[in-house]
Amino acid sequence: MNNDELLQRSLAAVWHPCTQMKHHLRDLPLVPVTRGEGVWLYDADGHRYLDGISSWWVNLFGHSNPRINAAITDQLGKLEHVMLAGFTHEPVVQLSERLSALTGNTLGHCFYASDGASATEIALKMSFHSWQNRGRKEKTEFVALAGGYHGETVGALAVTDVALFRDAYAPLVRNAHVVPSPDTRQAEPGETAADVAHRAAAALQAFLEQNGERIAALIVEPLVQGAAGMAMHDPEYLRQARALCDQYDVHLICDEIAVGCGRTGTFFAHEQAGIKPDFLCLSKGISGGYLPLSVVLTTDAVYADFYDDATVRGFLHSHSYTGNALACRAALATLDIFESDQVLERNAVTGAHLESLLAPLAGHPAVRHFRRRGMIFAFDVEADAGFGRRFYREALARELLLRPMGNTVYFMPPYVLGKDDAAFLAANAAAALEAALA
Ligand SMILES: *Cc1c(COP(=O)(O)O)cnc(C)c1O
Numbered sequence: 001m002n003n004d005e006l007l008q009r010s011l012a013a014v015w016h017p018c019t020q021m022k023h024h025l026r027d028l029p030l031v032p033v034t035r036g037e038g039v040w041l042y043d044a045d046g047h048r049y050l051d052g053i054s055s056w057w058v059n060l061f062g063h064s065n066p067r068i069n070a071a072i073t074d075q076l077g078k079l080e081h082v083m084l085a086g087f088t089h090e091p092v093v094q095l096s097e098r099l100s101a102l103t104g105n106t107l108g109h110c111f112y113a114s115d116g117a118s119a120t121e122i123a124l125k126m127s128f129h130s131w132q133n134r135g136r137k138e139k140t141e142f143v144a145l146a147g148g149y150h151g152e153t154v155g156a157l158a159v160t161d162v163a164l165f166r167d168a169y170a171p172l173v174r175n176a177h178v179v180p181s182p183d184t185r186q187a188e189p190g191e192t193a194a195d196v197a198h199r200a201a202a203a204l205q206a207f208l209e210q211n212g213e214r215i216a217a218l219i220v221e222p223l224v225q226g227a228a229g230m231a232m233h234d235p236e237y238l239r240q241a242r243a244l245c246d247q248y249d250v251h252l253i254c255d256e257i258a259v260g261c262g263r264t265g266t267f268f269a270h271e272q273a274g275i276k277p278d279f280l281c282l283s284k285g286i287s288g289g290y291l292p293l294s295v296v297l298t299t300d301a302v303y304a305d306f307y308d309d310a311t312v313r314g315f316l317h318s319h320s321y322t323g324n325a326l327a328c329r330a331a332l333a334t335l336d337i338f339e340s341d342q343v344l345e346r347n348a349v350t351g352a353h354l355e356s357l358l359a360p361l362a363g364h365p366a367v368r369h370f371r372r373r374g375m376i377f378a379f380d381v382e383a384d385a386g387f388g389r390r391f392y393r394e395a396l397a398r399e400l401l402l403r404p405m406g407n408t409v410y411f412m413p414p415y416v417l418g419k420d421d422a423a424f425l426a427a428n429a430a431a432a433l434e435a436a437l438a
Pocket residue numbers: 115116117118120149150151152221226227255256257258259283284
């Protein structure tokens with residue numbers, strides 16, 4: 001199919017996600033892609049786009065990565081999939097063992113699904129059910145942070161505090177309690193990031209003091225609340241939240257679907273706070289951005305709550321593609337690359353380099369709150385509400401895939417971003433900003 005045919009047929013037959021389809025008739029471009037290589041995406045006519053947001057935060061080591069390709073190809077010749085109830089296979093065993101080892105074996109039990117929202121629902125259900133099995137029948141509610149995002153299925157929306165995604169479905173959703181976010185941008189003059197963290201933790205304490213009895217779990221996105229607009233916070237918040245969860249008998253769920261897999265500078269974001277969650281949700285980057293895969297890791301204590309002769313005390317949740325062998329092999333190849341290429345060390349260099357290149361952007365008079373955590377860069381732009389859409393178009397016109405959230409522009413590039421790519425990204429993002437402000 002040539003570009004035009006692909007676009008026409010897509011608009012007729014494909015209902016695209018997170019999109020008002022009618023906007024594609026006006027000012028929202030639809031981009032045909034036929035091939036990817038490294039940080040670049042290409043269309044049939046040879047137009048190219050640097051994938052500055054890792055295709056919705058999933059890609060780690062570039063498109064069409066030779067090592068991940070080889071692992072999947074090898075697995076294809078052996079076993080594509082087998083149901084995981086009553087059956088097992090080497091890739092899922094190895095992946096579970098290696099992920100558990102990465103948590104220092106504090107989270108030794110891995111439950112699989114295919115996407116992030118399902119991982120959220122699994123963690124919520126497991127937390128609730130484990131309290132039920134322990135006889136804590138009153139623990140039926142959850143608490144989440146303002147602006148938090150944990151997926152968009154009806155269950156996950158309960159803990160997702162993003163009005164645009166939730167309000168239309170309000171009558172269907174059993175809302176969780178929402179406590180203040182430790183978002184550093186809320187610092188009053190003279191306040192540090194740690195001060196904001198203390199303030200938010202005090203609000204959490206006040207809430208748990210009143211309601212802790214009924215609360216099964218607190219769910220957080222450690223260090224960076226992605227969909228809230230890359231809202232970053234001090235690790236001190238996580239330390240205090242962990243202590244409060246212990247004090248009030250509340251599980252701590254770390255949703256690292258976006259911030260896990262090295263994105264914030266450590267393999268898991270919560271490591272930077274020196275804490276351990278009761279549940280850890282991973283997806284997005286876990287398969288290198290190749291195949292749908294998510295996993296919830298939990299403790300021996302939670303596992304023991306379900307381990308019983310009675311079927312109904314077990315965790316009977318299931319998805320058809322649970323523990324898919326191809327996806328697990330892609331994840332194993334991804335972990336291999338982390339080990340063999342010293343990715344975290346190299347990302348520290350890549351991140352600092354890109355930050356230095358972005359200095360002019362950070363100093364732009366319309367730019368507010370330039371911030372970075374590992375390989376996540378973001379800033380807010382003082383402009384009218386149409387800015388984000390204009391920036392998206394101007395970036396595409398300069399061979400960049402960047403997709404602002406509201407007036408927040410962010411970069412979340414694949415880790416294989418080279419020096420020339422970084423320079424290209426910084427220069428063209430600056431040009432796109434000028435054009436979108438003009
Ligand atoms: C993307 C995301 C989810 C949902 O994952 P899906 O695979 O899109 O369902 C949940 N939590 C966080 C923090 C995310 O970034």
